[in-house]
Amino acid sequence: MKKTILLFSGDLDKAFAAFIIANGALAMGDEVTMFFTFWGLNALRKPNPPSVAKKIVEKMFGWMMPRGADKLTLSKMHMAGMGTAMMKGVMKQKNVQSLPVLIKLAQENGAQLIACSMSMDVMGLHQEELLEGVEIGGVATFLGEADESNATLFI
């Protein structure tokens, strides 16, 4: 059975939860579609994207938002980086996979990753700045996937 996950949040902990659920579902034989919108797009940004022509305001969004899964921070207890570093450290110690690894695994195991075209347009993000294999779609794509799913989560 298909699961559709819409990742709206750009928080490390929420992105982490989304990909833990996605990988769990894939392991259980489910199909998984993930739709990334607003701040959720940041999880898909390449750490070192090719340079693309942008307007000033698009450049500003690009600078202010975290560049990729490894730069996301906790929604709570970030504490100027200390809390986020502590959480990452504990996870590593407990052999919990990092977010970039979870994203890679989800892709390898067949999750469909779709970036919201309207959010990309508003935030000035171009396809070549996002991870390889990410598709682009709109709200109709998301709703079509939800119609085929037995659970749709907004995270």
Add this chain to the structure above:
Amino acid sequence: MKKTILLFSGDLDKAFAAFIIANGALAMGDEVTMFFTFWGLNALRKPNPPSVAKKIVEKMFGWMMPRGADKLTLSKMHMAGMGTAMMKGVMKQKNVQSLPVLIKLAQENGAQLIACSMSMDVMGLHQEELLEGVEIGGVATFLGEADESNATLFI
């Protein structure tokens, strides 16, 4: 197929996502029920409501919370208003409809908008302070709608 959206958040970006999904679903021929609770109620407040008799604490909630869809702010990068203004500016430039317009469209296209009675009671909001056409219901109403839907989102 029906979609039920519970809007709990009072953030501009989340309310925006909720109404983009709602209008998308309506365009695809779905029925849509939206249930507004807690901070989500603020999206339904009239900008210039009639005056109603309130207790002190109800007045305080009324003053502290944003009065209507046009007053909501971003969950991230609000930056004392600069980020929210920048986002609104970019959206306008990209011909993305504003939140008040999206709400109007949803209502015109048949979305059922239901305000949570318990939240209204706690926050001291009266029906005449909310947009015309908004109904009032409780958690049983929400659950009944969810039972008829093939996707229910908590936003």
Add this chain to the structure above:
Amino acid sequence: MKKTILLFSGDLDKAFAAFIIANGALAMGDEVTMFFTFWGLNALRKPNPPSVAKKIVEKMFGWMMPRGADKLTLSKMHMAGMGTAMMKGVMKQKNVQSLPVLIKLAQENGAQLIACSMSMDVMGLHQEELLEGVEIGGVATFLGEADESNATLFI
């Protein structure tokens, strides 16, 4: 019909919404499974837990996070405690049940409360620190419950 609620958030208002929905569903004859992960686990902590052996970093998490449902705070307008106290006061006045009471009622009425084993491990929480009757499970447990439910909410 079963409802599955994943509580990720440790905010008072969101935990409150989760348990209002859970108790509403139980009252309507639904089965309810609630899965607690990340900050959501804090709602299940005993106010006065037995002492357990912990590493330094686990103790730190324990100190920094709210100990139990009665210590959670609002996601908005917490205002150094004033907003949270005001909200609790108004709710009491309006005869709305408190979060600890709602949790107790949900348990008494048959809701299955499951704490996420991976989050417990990361945050260093032990079963004896959580409320009596809480079970432990992983993402596969959550997904199995979602497969049996006609609505699954991520809160």
